[in-house]
Amino acid sequence: MKSYTDLTGKYLKGQKKRSLLTIFGIILSVTLLTSIGTIGMSYWDKSVRQTLRDFGDYHVSLNGISGEAVPKVKNNATVKSAGVISREGYAVIKEANEKEKKEDPFAAPYRYLNVKEYDASAMNMLHPQLDSGRYPENPNEIIILSSSLSYFSKQPKLGETITLNLGIRKVASTGEDKKINGLGDFGWDLDETFQAQSQKEYTVVGFMKPSSTGSWSSRYIFPAITFNDNKSIDNNKNYFIYVKMKSLNDIKKKTEDLMSSLQLSNVEQGSAMQLDRESYIENVRIEYNNELLKLYGKSTYEGVNNSLTLAFTAVITIIMICTIAMIYNIFHISVLERISQFGMLRCIGATPAQIRKIVLQEAALLSLIGIPIGILTGTLFMKVLFYNISLLTLGFLNDIRMVISAPVLITAGLLGLLSVFLSAIGPAKQAARVSPLEALKNVGSTKVEKITKIKKSLLVKTLFGIVGQFASRNLQRNKKRFRITAFSMIISIILFIVFSGLVGFIQQTTQISGMQYSYSLSYNGPSGRIDDTVYKHIAKLNAVEQAYKFYNNQVMAIIPKDKINPKYYEFNKNRYVVSEGEGYRTDNNYLTSYGDNGLDALKSKLITGKIDKEKMNQENGVIVQQKITMTTEEGKQLILDQTRFKVGDHIKIRTFDRGQKGYQTVTVVGIVDQDLLSKEYNSSHVVSFITTPKVYSNIMGSDIYSRIFILAKPEISNHMITDYLKSLPEKDAGFNYTDKVEELAQAKNDAKTFSIFFYGFIGVIVLIAFLNIINTVSTNLILRTNEFATLKAIGMTRKEVRKMIILEGVFYGLFSAVIGIILGTALDYGIHLLFTGALDADWVFPWYSIGIAFAGSMITTILATIGPMYRLNKVSIADALRSVN
């Protein structure tokens, strides 16, 4: 031995088992940190790539900037780079002929290309996805959307030249430019005309992919992109500038400053939509690419940044606390066991500082072994996980690739080291405080704590008898150790409840809220109606389980005063202000019909009443849906009825259209709490009257429906449905369909992937707690070997000893479960509130996770006790007694 510090190594070797346990704890913790860091980085990387693809690689876009201002933006000191886009104009690629107009009087008169010029930076930032070919490199080259090809009279091929007449759209009746409204390119006017302004020749160099969110993209106007060499900025033209800032700090202020330097202050601001937004672009002057900014923690919405940072910090903190609890415990026990040895060292002249150094050096040595292994196992663990993900191609992660990041690994290591240091510092100080006298008092033996105060519990005594009382008192011997051990279990329980809550929460938010259906077909053309032949075609398709015509319109209703739920009235007095007749006139009511088959399906949701279509048709029968869920200003979630209609009540309702019929009386024939296609309560303050198509047309004076909901049979391939739905917009650009099949499947996959991660992490945390309990319980028991021998000697049977030890475990479990469940549930609610800044979902009381946590905690603690118990019961009484006497 060269130095006193060599003692460290000797101690560690001397208690191999404990050293291994500590190393194992460190490894687990660093593994966890590394994995979380790696998964975080990989997910971030994936999100960035996806966001760049879907939203573009820029920070903010300035829309409708005049030509003279373009160089000012580009040369602004805060701007790093800017991509410039301008509209070249529309070009007709197909005009409806007379025959088509005859067949369908509402047919779109034209199909257009919407030609825009991108400069090189814009091309890089927005990088349109190509099916084939390349990007245009000079103003004579163009790329067009591949799905527009079928509308050309002669389909252009790559390298061929097309001649486009570029111009503007005019409304014939007024002679004005067609304004692009909120629906933008989707809408057309039947009297729309096209006014050509120039003719240009382009070489087609590429075909663009339809956007990934295809369902709502226009079949009426197709994008085409040509190149702008920025040599000719036209001062009279408006430009869209996509800007990357030098720094993202205070991006909002910088952008506003930039705008005011252009004498454009107080402009409208918003968040960018996905790239195929097209028409939305003109309404807002500044659009922040918030999806991307969010990923850099610089979203212009503070709530989002805070929520995400807090959640991430919370996870890391919890892992560190768990590790610290475990490692502290191990060090604490190991120091306790060596009190007399430290006393001895003090006797022979070691200073407290030297003793502290010995203990801290132990910690350092163990870290040196544990941390690199932890980083390695964490990385390996992730490799395996990612391999599995790529095998299963799970949901949102299927595009993920593993990012091994040096800063993450280093941070994980440093956090691990910090945990170990924080754990060891307390015990090290304790060891340093040992007085030399201790050595003389307990030579060579471990010290059992001195007990001076014990709480007596009558409850425990009556419940578990003398043995139980014993067990409960034994736990009070070293309260600190008891608390720390229970603490690790408590943390596991808290984590479990919180993570389960998060998983549920994510499932809720990724689930499509509102209506649940496979497909929805809607029509936005000028006629506003879907032809019955379309419905009939869909209804008889093999893969269609059900198809519902959706008639829906807002109606005014007079709500009698005594039918308003007073509780609801308290929160929403302003809804009932216009007196009319015996009640208030309200306008947030809908008259709805899902067709006759919809009423049949609604029967299962009926709370009271009866659905008899004949009778409903005769007496204007309606089914009332009046239950809603709402959040009060204090953030309290309420589920309550807005009105208190009962079967047999009469209600006066009328359409908004004054030219139509006046008030008519409907009769309540039934009550439902949820809508036909919904599995949740209505969250908007709406009273719905669901009825037959006949009653609907009686009241509305119209039998138009513009939407069909389709439920597909899960077992049959859906391509018949999708083929048909795809074919509709090609014939009539007013059709759009939404496909929720993939969305639902995707949402399920996402939730599953999240579960795998979350439960994996909880698993490791529970393992840490489990080891901690085994360690503490076995130490507690071994320190008391002599006591057990005495108990046996005076006649306690083996069974009773076993019972006592197991009860100690049970008490650990009980204590941890109760505290953990209370704290976990509270925290779960807290995190829920925290996240409401970023997402919105209901909080559900976590009964299920509480049950599992309770059972798990009991089983874990009992299991942790059994091992040491058997070891202890094997020790012969005589040997144990002899060791003392």
Added chain:
Amino acid sequence: MEILKTVNLCKNYGSAEAKVEALKNVNFSVQQGEFVAIVGASGSGKSTLMHLLGGVDRPSSGQVIIDGIDIYARSEEELAVFRRRKIGFIFQSYNLIPVLSTEENIKLPMLLENKRGDDKYVLELMGLLGLTERRQHLPSELSGGQQQRTAIGRALINKPSIILADEPTGNLDSKNRKEIMDLLTFSVKKYNQTLIMITHDMNIAKVADRVVRIEDGVLLQPNEVSPF
């Protein structure tokens, strides 16, 4: 009346060459109400004998018969019950349960029997032991003498027929030593109990009805005892 008897009692530790014979063919009997002192050098096998008599160890061969019952023919569970009813242990280092109060320590064997217990007897016993004032104290709050008196109380509570005491006064000063001995002798007389005690203290041995000596695991009969 013979209450305890050993028949060819042997206890070995280790095996083959490392074998240590701690007790060799011990044949020994004790009458009811007798006070036997066992003396011998350290490592002579006194404690081993005591543990075997008390049923806390297992012999390598031979029998221990108490009240006509071969105790080692019993199961572990039965043996535990037998111990708490028939035998009271007193140890040199008291071995009290640190989480229990004086009164609870004394009552423990009774409570293990699931008996409500004879409170009058408990009070009487504590009075006798001079512990009434200290009944609510934890062992850590008691002096050595008080702790040993508590241990004696625990040994006596179930009125066992045999009390096995392993140097009960070894850790005490002379005043306490005398007190404890007086208590023990008084108690065994009063309840007609048998007391078997290991001791180094010749003054105590002199009080005993009989002194047996162990040397290297062999029990020397009284006539073989060399005069002190």
